[in-house]
Amino acid sequence: MRAPMLLRTACLFLACVLAAGALGGCGEAGPAKGENETQPKQDTPAPKVDAEADSPALETAAQCGVCHTEIYAEWKASYHGRAMEDPLFRELSAEVNKEECIRCHAPVNLRDSGFETPIARSEMREDAISCLSCHDSNGRMAGPSEGLKGRCRPVYDPQQQDVVKMCFVCHNQHDTGNEWLRGPYSPEAPEPRLREVQTCLDCHMPAVERPLVPNGKVRKGRRHTWFGGHSITQLRKAAELDVVTEKLPEGGHRFRVFVTNKGAGHAIPTDARHRSFDTYVLIKDAQGKILLDPTDAQQQSRAHLAKFRKFYRGSGKKDTQIPPLARVDTLGEGAGFVDVPEASSGTGEAWLVYRLTPRDVLNKRSLEEGPPNDIKRLYRARVVIRKEFTYGP
Ligand code: HEC
Ligand code: HEC
Ligand code: HEC
Ligand code: HEC
Ligand code: HEC
Incomplete structure (x- = not known):
């Protein structure tokens, strides 16, 4: 030191x-310094000027x-x-x-x-x-x-x-x-x-x-830092997740994820229209076998529960940003839940994912914990929150 x-x-x-x-x-x-010494001494006081x-x-x-x-x-x-x-x-x-x-x-x-x-x-x-x-x-x-x-x-x-x-x-x-x-x-x-x-x-x-x-x-x-959507630490202050699981009559479970805007003074996301928050679930059975995986290209859209975003003008889509303190599962983009018939008991994770641009890809590397504000990870969908849960008997 x-x-x-x-x-x-x-x-x-x-x-x-x-x-x-x-x-x-x-x-x-x-x-x-020095100015006074070089100035000639005056008898009359110098006029008050802005030094x-x-x-x-x-x-x-x-x-x-x-x-x-x-x-x-x-x-x-x-x-x-x-x-x-x-x-x-x-x-x-x-x-x-x-x-x-x-x-x-x-x-x-x-x-x-x-x-x-x-x-x-x-x-x-x-x-x-x-x-x-x-x-x-x-x-x-x-x-x-x-x-x-x-x-x-x-x-x-x-x-x-x-x-x-x-x-x-x-x-x-x-x-x-x-x-x-x-x-x-x-x-x-x-x-x-x-x-x-x-x-x-x-x-x-x-x-x-x-x-x-x-x-x-x-x-x-x-401090003149203005941390916002580029900072994973700031993003984590904005939201929390909770999961509601429900047994389906025909077998399996329904998984519903709620997001609460607990810490932002405005809607999340806010400002630039290319930004979004999304919810996903990962589901495992009691043996630990993955039944639904958001990072698997084939399963990603099914594991995707909801999108929260201010869409581009002219897209014809209604804005789905989450207002301060609101707790929501969906605001119209996505169902907010997924039914998994083969899931009778096991564990899972709910994810809150942030994208700076719509083309930011969600993949295995989205889960890597780099340094908090690592610029190399910016334009990959970043998993901001992972909330573990169990379901079934
Ligand atoms: C986006 C606007 C913005 C920019 C850019 C900005 N400031 Fe500020 N600055 C503020 C605001 C707002 C405050 C008042 C903070 C407060 O309430 O104390 C402030 C306060 C200050 C203060 C008073 C002490 C303090 O911390 O409150 C100083 C000195 C200062 N800024 C210097 C700078 C310098 C030097 C830069 C560039 C390197 C800069 N500012 C860039 C908005 C800005
Ligand atoms: C040669 C040194 C110097 C430079 C260069 C300088 N400042 Fe200052 N500045 C000061 C000092 C000294 C103070 C008063 C600090 C004190 O009394 O604590 C001050 C005060 C301020 C304040 C008022 C803080 C308040 O709390 O109200 C602001 C704002 C500020 N500076 C912004 C700037 C900005 C912006 C620049 C560049 C355009 C700049 N300063 C360049 C020395 C400097
Ligand atoms: C002159 C226009 C201007 C003013 C004034 C201004 N901002 Fe910004 N702000 C921007 C722009 C442009 C960006 C985006 C910069 C980028 O990422 O390219 C930004 C980005 C931000 C971000 C997000 C950073 C991130 O990580 O994405 C925050 C937070 C922010 N500003 C807060 C403030 C606050 C608080 C004030 C008032 C003190 C303020 N801004 C004043 C133009 C402004
Ligand atoms: C109670 C705390 C709080 C207040 C008040 C607040 N913000 Fe934020 N802001 C956050 C948090 C937390 C985030 C991170 C979530 C996010 O990026 O959506 C954020 C994100 C942002 C972003 C990044 C945009 C985005 O969605 O990624 C901008 C820009 C911003 N704020 C500007 C402002 C401006 C301007 C104000 C005042 C009008 C303001 N904030 C008031 C907490 C606050
Ligand atoms: C009225 C002021 C304003 C004008 C004009 C403006 N911007 Fe911005 N821009 C902002 C503010 C404020 C932000 C910060 C919003 C945020 O962080 O979500 C921003 C953020 C951005 C970002 C996001 C940066 C990031 O990494 O997420 C991009 C990209 C951008 N502006 C592009 C543009 C382009 C291109 C134009 C011209 C066609 C433009 N802006 C004109 C105010 C403006």
Whole structure:
């Protein structure tokens, strides 16, 4: 542990030296060092000017990262930081050549459009949804605290924590914002409340206490991670499964799987239409022989119980997303159960499967437990939950 720690301290120190030279110093309020000494002493007090106003404007996320090292690292790894390099986005936007796609994936700052329709940036598109998209306010950086000082000229703006402005501007085109507003986590939910108020920030930008810059004061803030459908850990927070088995009069059993949206503040899935949740069952007899196997190409469609998805426009299909706190077996796509006549007693597993795209294939490798957010597994149907059960006498 020691060596990496030292290395880290050295890097932070270096970042500060760089910042002090190029940008005016980390954690430093007021004018850059040295400025005062070179200025001639004046008898009349100098007019009150904004000490940082003359510094060149900050333009790139990497510049913010010199001082806000941890937030920068989180953002860079997030799908906001990667919204222009996301492989699926590149494919569907003809290698980012569809201009109409850029406005939400690499926008100018949101305040310029009154938090309404984001406008595409002409420069630094590789910064995707940049720090400046969310924070720039006429060259100052809007934040949730009052009275802070720094090279970026922080300015207090309560709109920074107003998710209807900050998140809805891009995340309501498919209704995610409204799903939340209508649901049990919204400040507008009817009394008696079923859940405490939780905003997009509470679930997608977890609270943390830490310095905002190296050697800065510890402050209350939020991680810039935005875990969503790409993160198996986040997906697991959304749902739970339960199984109801029923003996059939003519022999065998009926297996019904229920999904409860226990942890998402909106429907699951939400937002992008190519995503889906599906339920499957695997059934074994008392000797352990597999009677129904979702990873077997021949048996897969029979083992598939239900699909939950917001379908493409024009597909003619009704949306089957699961609202917050609802417990459902099906919403119309699939029966929600399967009858297995040869199953008199034994064990089984109910699966909740997540797909980022409709072509993600479910196979044996879908069951592999890789590192939690392994990018190599993204475009394979991923088994999010496996719930074991027994049936019969
Ligand atoms: C109004 C804003 C907006 C516009 C315009 C927009 N997107 Fe998006 N896009 C989003 C949001 C918000 C998400 C995140 C939704 C989610 O994660 O489910 C997203 C996610 C995506 C994803 C999913 C990434 C993944 O890995 O699942 C793809 C692909 C995508 N967009 C492609 C496009 C293409 C292609 C265009 C242009 C035809 C486009 N988008 C235009 C807002 C927009
Ligand atoms: C040279 C160092 C430096 C650079 C570069 C820098 N900042 Fe800052 N920033 C600070 C300091 C110092 C503070 C005040 C921290 C404190 O008092 O805890 C601050 C505060 C902030 C705040 C206010 C936090 C709050 O709680 O209200 C925001 C937002 C912010 N910075 C965003 C940015 C963004 C975005 C960029 C890049 C465009 C950036 N900063 C570049 C040093 C810097
Ligand atoms: C400028 C448009 C824009 C704004 C503003 C915005 N997002 Fe996003 N968000 C996107 C896009 C585009 C993606 C998809 C990126 C991709 O995967 O290509 C995304 C992805 C996400 C994801 C999913 C990541 C995943 O793993 O799939 C979450 C969660 C998220 N945003 C939450 C938020 C929250 C919370 C806010 C408000 C603080 C917010 N977003 C503001 C455009 C935006
Ligand atoms: C999608 C919008 C979005 C992007 C992109 C974004 N931020 Fe933020 N940022 C927020 C929100 C929302 C808050 C308010 C969090 C809160 O309630 O404390 C925030 C808070 C902050 C704060 C105040 C301290 C804290 O943790 O709350 C700093 C500093 C900051 N951001 C810097 C950055 C930097 C640097 C980047 C780029 C590396 C960046 N942000 C990218 C939305 C964004
Ligand atoms: C109570 C916690 C909670 C709240 C509040 C919440 N989310 Fe989520 N969100 C989740 C969970 C859990 C997931 C993972 C399930 C999923 O991906 O469908 C998720 C997934 C997402 C995704 C990925 C889309 C997908 O279906 O894979 C996006 C985008 C998103 N949330 C945006 C938002 C926005 C925007 C808000 C505020 C309007 C918000 N969330 C409020 C918990 C929450």
